[in-house]
Amino acid sequence: MSDAYTATARIINQLYGDGTPDKGALAELRRTTAITDKGAEKIWPLIFSVVPKLSTNGKPTKLETAVYTALHCYAAFQQGNDSFVFGQIPRSKDKEESGENGVSLFTALRKMKINDSNEKKALDRRVTALLATTNISSATNSINHLVSILKGKKMGEKIDFAQLAEDLYNFQWSTKNARFVALKWGKDYYWNVFKLASDND
Numbered sequence: 001m002s003d004a005y006t007a008t009a010r011i012i013n014q015l016y017g018d019g020t021p022d023k024g025a026l027a028e029l030r031r032t033t034a035i036t037d038k039g040a041e042k043i044w045p046l047i048f049s050v051v052p053k054l055s056t057n058g059k060p061t062k063l064e065t066a067v068y069t070a071l072h073c074y075a076a077f078q079q080g081n082d083s084f085v086f087g088q089i090p091r092s093k094d095k096e097e098s099g100e101n102g103v104s105l106f107t108a109l110r111k112m113k114i115n116d117s118n119e120k121k122a123l124d125r126r127v128t129a130l131l132a133t134t135n136i137s138s139a140t141n142s143i144n145h146l147v148s149i150l151k152g153k154k155m156g157e158k159i160d161f162a163q164l165a166e167d168l169y170n171f172q173w174s175t176k177n178a179r180f181v182a183l184k185w186g187k188d189y190y191w192n193v194f195k196l197a198s199d200n201d
Contacts, residue, residue, distance in 0.1 A: 001166075004063055007050045008070045008165035012086045014046060015071075021078065029075035033144060035060050035068040043071070062172040069140045070165035073105075073147045077159060087158025102160035106188035109146060112153050123149070131186050134178035136171060143168075 001009075015022050015029075025043060032040045035047070047067060048054060055061045060068075077085045087102025103111075109127065113120045126149075130142040143164070150157075171181040 001162075002169065003052055004066050004070075004169040005162045005166040007047075007052075007063075008067050009086075009088065009162040010050050011046050011067070011071060012074050012161060015075070016078070016084055016086070019084075026075045026078060029072050030079060033069070033072050033140070035064050040068070043068075047071075062169055065136065065140075065172065066165045066167075066169035069143070069168055070161045073143065073164060074159075074161040076144070076147055077151050077161075079151075085158055086161055089160045089163055102158045102163075104185075104188045105143070105147070105150070105159055105161075105164050106185045108150055108155070108157040108159055110189050110191075111157065112150055112155060115155070116153065119149075119153075127185075127189055131182045134175045134182075136168070136178075139171060139178075140168070 015025055025046065028039050028042045032038075032043075034040065035044075047064065051063055051067055053061060053063060055064060074086060089102050089104060106127070109123065113123045123146075126142065126146060130139060130146070133139050133142070150159075167181050167184065171178045
């Protein structure tokens with residue numbers, strides 16, 4: 001797994017604390033959207049003790065930006081939930097059987113629009129706008145809104161926020177990389193697995 005994935009998963013598990021969440025840290029993460037925001041310094045000890053290759057010039061690295069954005073999304077999604085909302089996407093059949101049952105953010109959004117046809121047009125419009133951008137600030141802003149919408153539906157999905165961090169890290173390297181990540185998100189959001197299963201019956 002990448003540094004972005006490993007660091008984010010580790011920090012999220014520390015924040016949740018086996019059922020005794022660090023409420024102060026989670027509150028600061030919800031209030032801040034970027035690692036340079038006032039208040040974010042309270043989260044820096046957690047991040048800087050885990051994230052390798054820290055910035056040396058005061059400007060956030062791609063890795064720091066990706067991890068912080070994913071942590072903000074996790075904190076927003078965890079609020080009001082007693083159960084752990086983070087789950088890793090099963091990488092193999094063995095892990096799936098062991099109880100790892102997370103889904104990507106865009107897979108969860110796809111499930112939401114299938115379950116709520118009233119949201120489909122508005123959600124499709126938001127996702128389409130996100131998939132068209134190659135700007136990280138625009139992308140993170142859109143993702144924050146999408147997480148808020150998904151949270152409001154209370155579907156009970158566990159989201160792999162570590163995978164989101166990895167995607168956001170890859171997104172920042174070039175326009176070409178951003179398009180590759182957008183394609184990945186688009187497949188998660190638009191691929192109708194239910195129709196595919198029906199067609200194969």
